Every structure is written in C-alpha cells, then in structure tokens.
Amino acid sequence: xxxxxxxxxxSSPQTVWPRDYYVCEVVxxxxxxxxxxxSDMAQYAAFAEVFPRVKxxxxxxxxxxxxxNRAGANIQQRFINYGKVSKxxxxxxxxxxxxxxxxxxxxxxxxxxxLENDESTDSANDEEFNxxxx
Numbered sequence: 119x120x121x122x123x124x125x126x127x128x129s130s131p132q133t134v135w136p137r138d139y140y141v142c143e144v145v146x147x148x149x150x151x152x153x154x155x156x157s158d159m160a161q162y163a164a165f166a167e168v169f170p171r172v173k174x175x176x177x178x179x180x181x182x183x184x185x186x187n188r189a190g191a192n193i194q195q196r197f198i199n200y201g202k203v204s205k206x207x208x209x210x211x212x213x214x215x216x217x218x219x220x221x222x223x224x225x226x227x228x229x230x231x232x233l234e235n236d237e238s239t240d241s242a243n244d245e246e247f248n249x250x251x252x
Contacts, residue, residue, distance in 0.1 A: 135172040136182050136208045141197035142249030144182065144208055181220060185212070188219050192234045201249045 136144045147168045154164035165174045186194055189211075200206030214233055 133172055135169055135175075135178065139208050140200075140202045140206045140249055141194065141208055141211045142201055142206060145186065145194060145198055146249065148183065148186070185215065185219055189215055190234070198249065206249070 132138075139147075150168045151161065151164040154167065155161055159167075161176070161179065162174045165172075165179065193211075193214075197206055197211045204210060214236075
C-alpha cells in the first residue's frame, strides 16, 4: 500500500458487505442506493454514502441483488422483519437458501417454496428488533 492512500479508501478488515450485515440493512441500503442513482449519482458513490467504511465491489452488488431477487419478496420480508438479531443476519439468510442460488440456470423453485412455507424459522417467543435505516 502506498503512503498516499487516505484512510477513507482503505477497507476495514472487520466489515464485509453484505456478509456482516442484517438483511434489513442490506435491503434498505439497496433501496437507498437505487434512490440516489435515480438522482444521477454513480452506483459506487451511492454505495459509499449508504455503506461507509465498506469496500465497493460491483460484482458483489450484482450477486447480492440476484440472491434477493431469486429468494423472492416473501422470504426477504421474513428476514427483514427479524430485524437486527442473529436470525435476521445475511449469514443466516444465505444459509437457508439453496447452495445453487447463484448458478446461471438456477431453477430450484421448490426449495424457495419450501423455505417460504417453513414455519420453523418463525417463533412467537423470539424477540424482533427493528432495523432502523440510517
């Protein structure tokens, strides 16, 4: 690394997007990025404003959007509703999805339907913490 690098351009090794975030933060953040891009802001600049201290990666953005789209609105909403608790984390979300979700010809609709119908991940006794959008 050269001595001319500013601290704002160095990625923190502790925070990786979306892995270290909650689904609600990822989804709300992507919505905020879209809004900023609709106002003619470049994607990388919008990402930097919404997720400061995280390295922008165009390929990761595309993969994250693809995962969310293939998971569908019902599953997304379930994990958004969990809020900022461990079962609402991106890692938990990803672990519930078929391992082939990013495959070019992904078509495991049954696995997605099974997940939508899986009530075992919901419990009336679990606390939910709101995901405040910053």
